[in-house]
Amino acid sequence: MKKDTKHIRADIVNKSLNYIYKYIDTNITLDELAKLNSISKYHFLRIFKEEVGENLFERITAIRLQKAASLLLTNTYSTISEISQLCGYSSHTSFIKAFKKRFIYTPSQWRKGSYKNFSKESLNLKDDFYKEFENIKVSIKVVPKKTCVYIRQKGYGKAQLSQIWERLLGFAYENNILKNIQIGIYHDNPIITDKKECNYIAAIEVEKDFIPTNSISKFEVLESLCAVFEYKGVYGDIAKLMTYIYHYWMPKSGYEAKTLPAFAIYHKNHYLEENDTFKLEFYVPIRVV
Numbered sequence: 001m002k003k004d005t006k007h008i009r010a011d012i013v014n015k016s017l018n019y020i021y022k023y024i025d026t027n028i029t030l031d032e033l034a035k036l037n038s039i040s041k042y043h044f045l046r047i048f049k050e051e052v053g054e055n056l057f058e059r060i061t062a063i064r065l066q067k068a069a070s071l072l073l074t075n076t077y078s079t080i081s082e083i084s085q086l087c088g089y090s091s092h093t094s095f096i097k098a099f100k101k102r103f104i105y106t107p108s109q110w111r112k113g114s115y116k117n118f119s120k121e122s123l124n125l126k127d128d129f130y131k132e133f134e135n136i137k138v139s140i141k142v143v144p145k146k147t148c149v150y151i152r153q154k155g156y157g158k159a160q161l162s163q164i165w166e167r168l169l170g171f172a173y174e175n176n177i178l179k180n181i182q183i184g185i186y187h188d189n190p191i192i193t194d195k196k197e198c199n200y201i202a203a204i205e206v207e208k209d210f211i212p213t214n215s216i217s218k219f220e221v222l223e224s225l226c227a228v229f230e231y232k233g234v235y236g237d238i239a240k241l242m243t244y245i246y247h248y249w250m251p252k253s254g255y256e257a258k259t260l261p262a263f264a265i266y267h268k269n270h271y272l273e274e275n276d277t278f279k280l281e282f283y284v285p286i287r288v289v
Contacts, residue, residue: 007215012037012044013051014152014217017059017199021187022222024063024259025088030056064088065102067259068095069192072111073246075256077289080107086259103192115192115247125243133244137230140255143283146221148183148203149212156195158235162271164202169272171216172204181205182266183221184280189246190239202271224260224285227253235276238264245284253286260285 016033033056034044048056068087075083084095084107099107105114149171151164165182172180185201203221212218227249231241242262250257262284270278 009047009051010215011217012039012047016048017152018219020060020063021261024067025086027088027090028060061098065099066188066193068099069103069110070189070246071257072107073115074250076251077256080111125240129240130244130248133241138249139228141226141228143224143226145223146183146205147208147210147218148205148221149210149216149218150201150203151216153200153202154197156190156198156200158271161200161202165269165271168202168204177204177206179205182269184264184266185221185261186242186263187261189242191243191246221263222260224258225287226283227255227286229282231282232277232279234278235270241282254289255286256289258285258287
């Protein structure tokens with residue numbers, strides 16, 4: 001495959017996935033995605049399947065259900081019907097059927113506690129693991145919009161993510177990006193989605209008018225009210241932090257989560273440190289109940 005063709009295909013996938021995540025609460029159609037990329041519907045479907053490894057509507061369904069599974073835990077004041085609509089389902093019945101197929105339990109069972117069995121099986125957490133977070137520093141802030149260049153990666157494997165971070169920092173050096181604010185975007189919740197299937201974005205903040213080149217794309221972290229958690233640890237601990245936030249902190253906080261993804265600003269990046277340690281601020285987009 002020619003280099004230019006590879007870059008064009010990567011741009012199509014990146015642009016489309018960003019659109020899907022941004023408008024996951026709507027009825028996303030093939031027509032609008034093909035129009036977004038200025039190609040035919042046939043060619044769009046073929047490129048998406050070849051690059052992503054699954055067809056378009058399988059991917060959209062997976063994103064909707066992953067978002068819904070998290071919101072059922074965090075948004076305790078919202079009804080199941082409201083959450084299904086927030087994740088793009090117009091039919092309550094079809095949502096319940098799809099949810100049970102993906103997570104074994106019905107949305108009601110999940111919300112009443114079945115998620116704990118699913119999560120423990122995924123992460124092997126002790127019952128009292130949350131106690132180590134009882135003194136964590138939390139603040140509520142309005143976080144302004146950030147323009148970033150990024151590389152997308154499927155899976156939380158350390159070797160893979162270390163490689164894309166090294167590549168992104170190389171791009172920053174070659175393009176004289178001086179701020180070098182490192183941001184990790186966590187589209188998926190590792191307590192719900194297998195780590196091999198989680199979608200992660202390594203990003204560096206840039207000026208709004210920056211023009212990316214090659215296979216490096218640009219997107220925006222949208223402005224939002226956020227809960228900000230200051231935390232340090234070693235590789236693997238972020239999954240525990242997310243479990244604490246979504247299962248223990250959020251339901252009692254007086255806030256609910258949005259469909260926007262959580263993200264971390266790294267002051268020390270465990271994907272680049274030899275001893276696997278990190279120091280970060282973890283941002284969760286929220287709204288007041």
